[in-house]
Amino acid sequence: MSLAGFGSLHVGGRAAQLSGLPIRISQLTNAGAPTPLDPNGTHWVEAMYAQYFVPQDVRFELPLLMWHGGGLTGACWEGTPDGREGWLHHFVRRGWTTFSCDAVERGRSGFPPVPQVFAEAPVHQPAHWAWERFRIGTSGSRFPVDAYGQFVKQLVPRWTGTDDAILRGYLALLDEVGPCCVLAHSQGGQFAWLAAQARPGLVRALVLVEPSGVGDESQAEHLRPTPVLVVQGDGQQADERSAALRARIDAYLARIRSAGVDVDALDLPAHGITGNSHMMMLDLNSEQIAGLIADWLGARLSPAAPLGVMPA
Amino acid sequence: MSLAGFGSLHVGGRAAQLSGLPIRISQLTNAGAPTPLDPNGTHWVEAMYAQYFVPQDVRFELPLLMWHGGGLTGACWEGTPDGREGWLHHFVRRGWTTFSCDAVERGRSGFPPVPQVFAEAPVHQPAHWAWERFRIGTSGSRFPVDAYGQFVKQLVPRWTGTDDAILRGYLALLDEVGPCCVLAHSQGGQFAWLAAQARPGLVRALVLVEPSGVGDESQAEHLRPTPVLVVQGDGQQADERSAALRARIDAYLARIRSAGVDVDALDLPAHGITGNSHMMMLDLNSEQIAGLIADWLGARLSPAAPLGVMPA
Numbered sequence: 058m059s060l061a062g063f064g065s066l067h068v069g070g071r072a073a074q075l076s077g078l079p080i081r082i083s084q085l086t087n088a089g090a091p092t093p094l095d096p097n098g099t100h101w102v103e104a105m106y107a108q109y110f111v112p113q114d115v116r117f118e119l120p121l122l123m124w125h126g127g128g129l130t131g132a133c134w135e136g137t138p139d140g141r142e143g144w145l146h147h148f149v150r151r152g153w154t155t156f157s158c159d160a161v162e163r164g165r166s167g168f169p170p171v172p173q174v175f176a177e178a179p180v181h182q183p184a185h186w187a188w189e190r191f192r193i194g195t196s197g198s199r200f201p202v203d204a205y206g207q208f209v210k211q212l213v214p215r216w217t218g219t220d221d222a223i224l225r226g227y228l229a230l231l232d233e234v235g236p237c238c239v240l241a242h243s244q245g246g247q248f249a250w251l252a253a254q255a256r257p258g259l260v261r262a263l264v265l266v267e268p269s270g271v272g273d274e275s276q277a278e279h280l281r282p283t284p285v286l287v288v289q290g291d292g293q294q295a296d297e298r299s300a301a302l303r304a305r306i307d308a309y310l311a312r313i314r315s316a317g318v319d320v321d322a323l324d325l326p327a328h329g330i331t332g333n334s335h336m337m338m339l340d341l342n343s344e345q346i347a348g349l350i351a352d353w354l355g356a357r358l359s360p361a362a363p364l365g366v367m368p369a
Numbered sequence: 370m371s372l373a374g375f376g377s378l379h380v381g382g383r384a385a386q387l388s389g390l391p392i393r394i395s396q397l398t399n400a401g402a403p404t405p406l407d408p409n410g411t412h413w414v415e416a417m418y419a420q421y422f423v424p425q426d427v428r429f430e431l432p433l434l435m436w437h438g439g440g441l442t443g444a445c446w447e448g449t450p451d452g453r454e455g456w457l458h459h460f461v462r463r464g465w466t467t468f469s470c471d472a473v474e475r476g477r478s479g480f481p482p483v484p485q486v487f488a489e490a491p492v493h494q495p496a497h498w499a500w501e502r503f504r505i506g507t508s509g510s511r512f513p514v515d516a517y518g519q520f521v522k523q524l525v526p527r528w529t530g531t532d533d534a535i536l537r538g539y540l541a542l543l544d545e546v547g548p549c550c551v552l553a554h555s556q557g558g559q560f561a562w563l564a565a566q567a568r569p570g571l572v573r574a575l576v577l578v579e580p581s582g583v584g585d586e587s588q589a590e591h592l593r594p595t596p597v598l599v600v601q602g603d604g605q606q607a608d609e610r611s612a613a614l615r616a617r618i619d620a621y622l623a624r625i626r627s628a629g630v631d632v633d634a635l636d637l638p639a640h641g642i643t644g645n646s647h648m649m650m651l652d653l654n655s656e657q658i659a660g661l662i663a664d665w666l667g668a669r670l671s672p673a674a675p676l677g678v679m680p681a
Contacts (some may be wrong), residue, residue, distance in 0.1 A: 059425075060370045064448040064455070067522035075495070083492070083529045085439055086559050086582035088617045092610070098495035104522035106444060113371075127397055130477045132418060136376040143376070164477040165442045167525030170491040179482040180395070183387070183410035210379035210416035213479030217395045247398050270398035298404070305400045 058150060059113035069161075069229025070104030073174055102174050105226030106165035107131075107158040110145065116152025117358060119237050119261055122230065123148075123157050126243025126269070126335075128182050128212045130164030131157035133242070137339045138204035138211075144240075144338045147347040156234065160245070161226035162219050179214035187212065191335035192299060195292045199332040199340040208339065220247070227252045231259055238262040238354060243269045243335065250280070258282040262357050264350050267335050269302060271309040277316035284357045285320045288350065290333030290340075299335075323349060370462060371425035379478075381541030382416030385486055414486050417538030418477035419443075419470040422457065428464025429670060431549050431573055434542065435460075435469050438555025438581070438647075440494050440524045442476030443469035445554070449651045450516035450523075456552075456650045459659040468546065472557070473538035474531050491526035499524065503647035504611060507604045511644040511652040520651065532559070539564045543571055550666060552576040555647065559583065562592070570594040574669050576662050579647050581614060583621045589628035596669045597632045600662065602645030602652075611647075635661060 080095045108131060109120070123134050123145065134145040134157050148155045162168040162175070169175060187193060187209065193200040227248045231237065239260050241249035247270020253260040254272050257279040264286045272280060287310060293299040310320050325333050330342065337346050392407045420443060421432070435446050435457065446457040446469050460467045474480040474487070481487060499505060499521065505512040539560050543549065551572050553561035559582020565572035566584050569591040576598045584592060599622060605611040622632050637645050642654065649658050 058372045058374065060372055062370065062454075063375075063422075064458075065444050066448070067444075067519065070522055072496070081492070085529060086556050087532070088559070088583045088614060088621065089581060090610075090613060094492055096493060096495060098497060100493060101496050101518075101521045101524070106523070108447065110375075130479075132377050132379075132477050135420065136378070142374075146376075159477070164479075165444050165471070165523075165525070167442075167476075167523075170493050170526045180393070180406055181408060181412060181482050183408060184384070184413050185410060206413075207379065209413045210382055211418070211477075211479075212413070213477070214482045217397060220399070244398050247400070269400060271400045298402075301402060302400060309400065 058146070061111040061113050061115070063108070063110045065106060065108040066233070067104045067106050068233050069226045070101050073100045073102045073169065074098070075100055075171060075173055078171065100169060102169040103161050103222045103226060104166060105158065105161050105230060107156045107230055109154065109156045110149045111154045112149050112152050114152055115154055119358070120154040120156055120234055121148050122234065122237050122239045123155060124227065124239060124241040124245030124249055125158070125160065125163070126245050127215050128187070130159045130211065130213055132164070132211050133336070133338060137201060137343060138207035139201035141343070144343065144347045147344060148351065151351050156230070158230065160248070161223045162216055163213060166226070175216050175219060177216060177218050179216045181214045182212050184209045190298065192290070192292045192296055193334045193336065195295065195334070197291070197332040198334055199342050200334040200336060201339065201341055224248050224251055228255055231256050235259070236261055238264070240264040240266070240350065241268065242266040242338065246270050253283050254279040262354055264288065264354065266337060268306060271306065272313070274309070274312060277313045277318055280313060280318040285318065286323060286350065286353050287320060288323045288337070288346065289325060290335060290337050291326045291331050321353065323353070370458070372461070373423040373425050373427070375420070375422045377418060377420040378545070379416045379418050380545050381538045382413050385412050385414045385481065386410070387412055387483060387485055390483065412481060414481040415473050415534045415538060416478060417470065417473050417542060419468045419542055421466065421468045422461045423466045424461050424464050426464055427466055431670070432466040432468055432546055433460050434546065434549050434551045435467060436539065436551060436553040436557030436561055437470070437472065437475070438557055439527050442471045442523070442525055444476070444523050445648070445650060449513060449655060450519035451513035453655070456655065456659045459656060460663065463663050468542070470539070470542065472560070473535045474528055475525060478538070487528050487531060489528060489530050491528045493526045494524050496521045502610065504602070504604045504608055505646045505648065507607065507646070509603070509644040510646055511654055512646045512648060513651065513653055536560050536563055540567055543568050547571070548573055550574040550576070552578070552662065553580065554578040554650065555581045565595050566591040574666055576600065576666065578649060580618060583618065584625070586621070586624060589625045589630055592625060592630045597630065598635055598662065598665050599632060600635045600649070600658065601637060602647060602649050603638045603643050633665065635665070
């Protein structure tokens with residue numbers, strides 16, 4: 058794999074004035090002296106981290122931004138728990154400049170550990186949640202189930218009341234990067250819809266992998282410049298929560314299609330691809346699905362080429 | 370830059386049984402239904418994230434593990450706040466398979482947000498701390514001070530009572546990776562000393578950049594197989610805290626040398642290189658310092674070559 062470069066940046070955030078916090082006396086390392094730590098003052102909070110990889114042979118003018126789901130970080134794109142390459146590799150190999158992002162308060166973006174900024178406590182998943190909620194343990198699952206114990210090591214805490222800050226982070230990245238494509242998973246889908254609407258036309262194509270959120274329907278016209286692909290896995294109907302979410306997402310898609318938004322649906326079982334979990338970027342056929350997405354993006358960005366995926 | 374590969378892994382950690390925590394009703398996304406979130410059960414905590422880059426042309430048999438300082442993550446090696454390449458690039462370009470690590474509870478390693486695992490609250494730095502404590506704002510500083518506002522975006526919370534868990538994470542990585550070299554900064558130095566001692570001979574060379582911690586003197590003989598380079602910047606004497614820390618580190622080095630440990634000291638001002646801050650991997654002459662370190666490593670791993678840096 059030849060890279061012209063890689064690196065990272067932090068974008069966005071804001072200055073927060075903290076006061077009234079207790080001064081602690083602490084020894085930060087075993088060679089340090091006990092030191093008063095006064096946390097009062099100006100903190101920079103809610104910045105967002107993104108890591109980028111630029112192929113030597115860039116074949117697409119636009120970069121691809123990958124936005125992870127809840128309880129996860131950009132690490133979910135970097136490889137699979139059973140040791141295969143991730144979707145990040147797939148897109149870089151195909152000539153995409155690719156950004157792997159950590160949402161605000163996730164991973165290398167850090168978090169403000171004071172109730173003055175985030176009032177609530179974060180949520181941390183017990184190990185069995187993902188097994189159930191991500192449809193990993195279902196019959197015929199394509200998830201590498203023997204590596205589930207490795208997968209849970211990458212789960213991180215998340216807050217539930219930080220949507221506005223996370224969206225601001227993604228908008229700061231869009232403003233920094235400029236025209237681009239966005240591939241978002243699960244919780245990331247909510248921010249991808251909203252960010253594309255907030256910057257009409259800046260997101261030139263939007264791929265949503267089992268999105269768990271929706272855009273602002275009253276502003277649906279702002280999505281008209283953006284072709285959208287929604288990818289759904291298997292087994293949702295057998296799981297009450299997944300089925301209800303899928304129904305709400307499908308109803309939303311129908312309504313924004315009526316408003317003139319160009320939405321393709323890739324329902325994997327309808328194309329004979331069965332067994333995919335919510336974490337399809339880690340499933341045993343992850344390369345096949347990445348290929349379908351990359352084909353769709355390539356087709357949508359080069360109108361002369363045939364569509365790799367037909368609208369459902 | 371040609372890479373044979375890159376990716377990441379999570380190592381270590383342990384199962385923690387949490388009970389008695391309140392069940393919250395929360396709507397995780399704007400398309401989700403309010404859901405009871407029961408955090409009780411088995412959590413995997415204290416795993417550690419490491420991202421690796423393998424050059425196409427590997428020129429050293431051993432990988433290099435880079436361990437960041439307090440309040441930081443592996444992002445500190447990936448570039449400078451004024452947009453230059455980082456030490457990660459330097460070592461990969463010179464043929465090192467390089468691991469950029471996030472300590473336990475830092476960055477993509479995640480953290481257990483419950484007092485049952487980490488009893489204390491984390492520390493988050495006000496923006497001015499690093500300016501003062503890392504000697505960034507001193508006269509003649511080589512830090513890219515105009516980009517200080519960009520730098521503070523990468524600061525993340527840290528705990529002060531998590532040393533044992535962090536060390537276990539690094540040991541899990543050593544056990545996974547095998548023989549290697551370690552380059553550690555500041556707080557990372559404490560873990561590097563202790564990890565090298567806990568696995569005598571596994572760390573074949575140890576580079577400590579302004580370490581803020583020390584090893585276990587009663588076990589100094591376990592460091593004898595490991596040549597050590599300690600790199601110190603400028604201006605420490607003008608800062609009371611830095612001067613006191615430096616004195617304790619120097620006294621420690623003298624004692625372990627007496628115990629037969631092979632320690633080279635690279636005092637940058639003594640070599641005519643002035644103005645380096647505690648964050649010398651981000652300073653304007655960061656490439657020069659990386660080069661001195663890489664020369665030392667190359668010399669120590671290829672005894673036939675002349676030493677690039679002489680003991681002070």
